[in-house]
Amino acid sequence: MLADLLSGCFAVDLEETWERERTATPVRAFAVRLHATGYSLRETTSILAEFGVERSHGAVWNWVHQVADSVPDPPEAQPKRVAVDETAVKINGEWSWLYAAIDTETKLILDVAVFGRHGTDPAAAFLSRLAEKHDLSNTTFLVDQFGYRTALARLGLSGRVDYTDRNLIEKWFQTLKMRIDRFHNSWVGSRRSTHHWCAVFAHYYNRLRPHQSLNDRTPAEVVLN
Numbered sequence: 001m002l003a004d005l006l007s008g009c010f011a012v013d014l015e016e017t018w019e020r021e022r023t024a025t026p027v028r029a030f031a032v033r034l035h036a037t038g039y040s041l042r043e044t045t046s047i048l049a050e051f052g053v054e055r056s057h058g059a060v061w062n063w064v065h066q067v068a069d070s071v072p073d074p075p076e077a078q079p080k081r082v083a084v085d086e087t088a089v090k091i092n093g094e095w096s097w098l099y100a101a102i103d104t105e106t107k108l109i110l111d112v113a114v115f116g117r118h119g120t121d122p123a124a125a126f127l128s129r130l131a132e133k134h135d136l137s138n139t140t141f142l143v144d145q146f147g148y149r150t151a152l153a154r155l156g157l158s159g160r161v162d163y164t165d166r167n168l169i170e171k172w173f174q175t176l177k178m179r180i181d182r183f184h185n186s187w188v189g190s191r192r193s194t195h196h197w198c199a200v201f202a203h204y205y206n207r208l209r210p211h212q213s214l215n216d217r218t219p220a221e222v223v224l225n
Contacts, residue, residue, distance in 0.1 A: 023053065023055060023059075027048065027051075027053055028063045031044050031048055031055075031060050031063060032060075032063050032064050032200060033204065033208070034047060035060060035064055035197075035200075036064075036179075036197075036200045036201050036203075036204040037179065037204065041057040041060050041061060042057065044060050045057055045060060048060075064196060064197060064200055073111075073133060074108055074109060074110055074111070074133070074202070074206050074220065074223075075108075075220055075223045075224050076133065076134055076135065077103055077106070077108055077110060077134045077135070077223050078134070078135040078137075078138065078139075079103040079104075079105065079106070079108075079110065079134065079136070079139050080104075080105060080138060080139065080140065081103070081104045081105065081139070081140050081141075081142060081165065082101050082102065082103055082104065082110065082130075082136075082139055082140075082141050082142065083101070083102050083104055083141075083142045083162075083165065083166035083167075083168050083169040084099070084100070084101040084102075084123075084126070084127070084130075084141055084142070084143060084148065084166075084169065085099075085100065085143075085144065085166065085169045085170065085173070086098060086099045086100075086115075086118050086122075086123075086126075087100075087173045087177075088118075089114070089180070089187065089194060090187060091114075091187040091189070091190070091191060091194055092187065092188060092189070096114055096115065096116055096191055096194070097114070097115050097116075097117065097118040097122065098112065098113075098114050098173075098176075098194070098198060099111075099112065099113045099114075099115060099122065099123070099126040100112045100113075100169060100172065100173070100198075100202075101126075101130055101169070102168055102169050102172055103219070103223075104142070104165055104166075104168050106214070106219045106222040106223050107168070107211055107213070107214065107219045107222075108206055108219035108220065108222070108223050109172065109202040109205055109206050109219070110130055110133070110134055111126070111129055111130050111133060112195070112198045112199060112202050113125075113126050113129060113195065114191045114192075114194050114195045114198070115191075116191065118147070119146075119147045120147035120150045120151050120154075121147075121151075122147075123146075123147045123148050123150075123151035124147075124150075124151035124154050124155060127141075127148075127151055127152065127155055127157060128155060131155065131157070136157060139157070139158065140158050140159060140160060141157060141158065141159035141160075142159070142160065142161075142162035142165055142166035143159050143160070143161060143162070143166070144161065144163070144166070145161055149161075172205070175205075176198070176201060179201060205219070206218060206219050206220045207219075207220045
């Protein structure tokens with residue numbers, strides 16, 4: 001049973017990441033994956049305890065941070081159409097905004113970032129991050145009618161208003177919030193902590209979660225093959 005649960009761990013060199021940790025690497029990777037798929041810290045530590053591994057909530061949360069700092073960025077992509085949007089999240093009882101972009105063809109999450117406000121300037125900063133990681137020369141961005149149109153013009157990128165195909169990013173936000181709502185009414189910590197968890201979840205979504213619409217492949221497998 002344990003071997004089956006540990007069979008799909010994060011595909012990074014975690015031995016180097018956690019070389020000073022006293023808990024075996026597969027167990028830590030398993031705990032991070034549990035948390036990324038929607039288990040609370042309390043539920044995750046309880047499951048570990050069932051296997052004889054007693055660790056604190058803080059230890060598991062530190063593992064999540066370490067993985068977020070170590071997982072590779074999404075594979076470089078040349079997307080034709082990208083849906084981009086932001087959603088509000090509470091951190092310490094105050095609103096921040098999570099920005100995300102998804103390739104509508106491969107369903108690859110291209111990037112996530114957390115900002116203290118929303119509008120044209122954060123949108124431009126997020127799009128600039130995307131341009132550093134991916135080839136956007138032939139990309140059309142699917143946006144709503146808010147700050148993105150000005151931000152796209154500022155960066156010389158192409159976009160159009162779309163309320164149909166861009167629903168893909170809304171569905172991803174719904175999936176994300178289904179995970180969050182199980183254990184967070186409000187994040188406790190920093191924007192950096194929130195970004196860390198979202199980065200781990202995006203890695204899980206891109207590289208570990210097969211999609212029926214992609215013939216049971218992951219978005220990363222579609223991009224790389």
